[in-house]
Amino acid sequence: MRLALLSDIHGNLQALDACLAHARAQQVQRFAFLGDLVGYGANPAEVVERVTLLTEEGAIVLKGNHDDMAVRPPATVKTVGDSTATWTHQQLSLEQRLWIDNLPFTQHLDTVLLVHASADGPELWRYVYDQRAATASLNAASEWPGVRYVFGGHVHAQTLYYRGATDGLMPFAPQPGVAVPVPTHRQWLATVGSVGQPRDGNPQAMYAVLDTERALLTFHRVPYDHYSAAAAIRHAGLPEFFAHRLEEGR
Numbered sequence: 001m002r003l004a005l006l007s008d009i010h011g012n013l014q015a016l017d018a019c020l021a022h023a024r025a026q027q028v029q030r031f032a033f034l035g036d037l038v039g040y041g042a043n044p045a046e047v048v049e050r051v052t053l054l055t056e057e058g059a060i061v062l063k064g065n066h067d068d069m070a071v072r073p074p075a076t077v078k079t080v081g082d083s084t085a086t087w088t089h090q091q092l093s094l095e096q097r098l099w100i101d102n103l104p105f106t107q108h109l110d111t112v113l114l115v116h117a118s119a120d121g122p123e124l125w126r127y128v129y130d131q132r133a134a135t136a137s138l139n140a141a142s143e144w145p146g147v148r149y150v151f152g153g154h155v156h157a158q159t160l161y162y163r164g165a166t167d168g169l170m171p172f173a174p175q176p177g178v179a180v181p182v183p184t185h186r187q188w189l190a191t192v193g194s195v196g197q198p199r200d201g202n203p204q205a206m207y208a209v210l211d212t213e214r215a216l217l218t219f220h221r222v223p224y225d226h227y228s229a230a231a232a233i234r235h236a237g238l239p240e241f242f243a244h245r246l247e248e249g250r
Contacts, residue, residue, distance in 0.1 A: 002027060005192040006207045007034035007116065007153025009051075010066065011041025011088065012196025012246070014232075015205040016050060018224035019195050026209055026220075031057070032107070034153045034192065035064025035116030037100070039081060040242050041196055042232035044070065044088045048096045063103035064116040064154065065125040071101045084238060111184060112210070113147045117154040127155050128191055131169050134161045138169065138189045148184045149210070156194040158206055158219045163187040176221040183215050190217065196229075203249035 004023040009016050023031070031054050038044035051061055066081060070092060073085035089097070105122035107114040118126035118133060120140035128137050138161070141147045158176075161169040163186055174180055174190075182188050193206025204221040211217075230243035244250075 001212045002029050003112070003210045003212065004028040004031045004207060005034060005114075005151050005210060006031065006195050007192050008036040008064070008156055008194035008197060009033070009038075009041070009047050010036055010194070010196040011038045011044040011047055012205075012229050013041070013043035013046045013050070014226070014229040015196040015222075015224050016047055018222050019205050019207045019220075020050075022220060022222045023207065023209065026218075028209055031059040032114055032151075033059065033061045034114055034151065035062045035103075036066045036153065037061075037064070038070045038088050038092070039066030040084055040233075040238075041229065042236040042238060044091050045093065045096060048092065048100065052096075052099065060107050060109075060114060061103055062107060062114060062116050063100065063105055067100045067103065071097050080241070084242070087236075087238065108144045108147070111146055111148040111212070113141045113144050113150045115150065115152045117152060119150055119152075125154065128152060128159075128189070129155050129157075131161065131171060134159075134189045135169050138163065138187055148187055149182065150189040151208075151210070152189075152191050153194065155191050156197060156199045156206075157191055158193040158208070160188065160190045160217070160219075162189075174217075174219040176219055179211075179216040179218045181215060182210075182217045188217070193219070197245065198249045199245075201249050203246060
């Protein structure tokens with residue numbers, strides 16, 4: 001099976017459509033959305049509509065922290081993420097909010113565990129940003145039988161770790177478009193990056209494809225009209241910071 005792994009769309013319809021088209025060109029057979037469909041971006045309702053339709057084709061969808069905030073916006077704004085939660089809540093229909101609220105935190109598919117943040121307390125939204133956090137997530141994944149791969153998002157970066165001869169994890173620097181052998185005699189953890197809000201100085205969208213039959217993982221970068229996505233944010237009256245971030249890939 002060729003499984004497309006997409007995370008952190010953040011209401012960016014332009015980036016989502018570009019990644020979906022790219023993934024279909026890669027002949028993927030199933031989509032998995034690893035959370036944060038909404039938040040920051042100008043088109044949360046349209047993104048949720050797209051993803052909901054894909055569930056009719058068997059797409060998997062998880063809940064992220066921004067999805068959770070869109071259902072129940074915080075009473076007090078403490079972070080930049082909080083600042084768009086109420087606006088996003090208002091853009092979504094009641095049916096969409098109920099659908100989001102019922103999304104799971106994890107999904108187990110044979111050798112694969114999908115999660116938005118860390119498998120170590122998925123509902124706590126812990127960031128897997130280094131080897132220590134990756135080790136905790138992979139160790140926690142042992143609760144699910146047969147898991148060899150853990151895939152998540154949340155950190156808006158494309159990273160790959162594998163368990164070597166010792167208990168520690170080894171980092172591997174993936175290159176866009178280059179298939180990485182991920183044999184099942186090892187355990188692997190990857191963060192697949194952000195479709196709608198890259199933060200590495202490159203505005204191109206991020207996602208990954210797992211080929212389970214050939215045990216290959218390919219990280220992708222996809223160009224899209226990020227200026228149009230930024231213009232939509234401005235037109236919606238959202239903070240300029242979010243538009244500028246898309247233009248700069250920050």
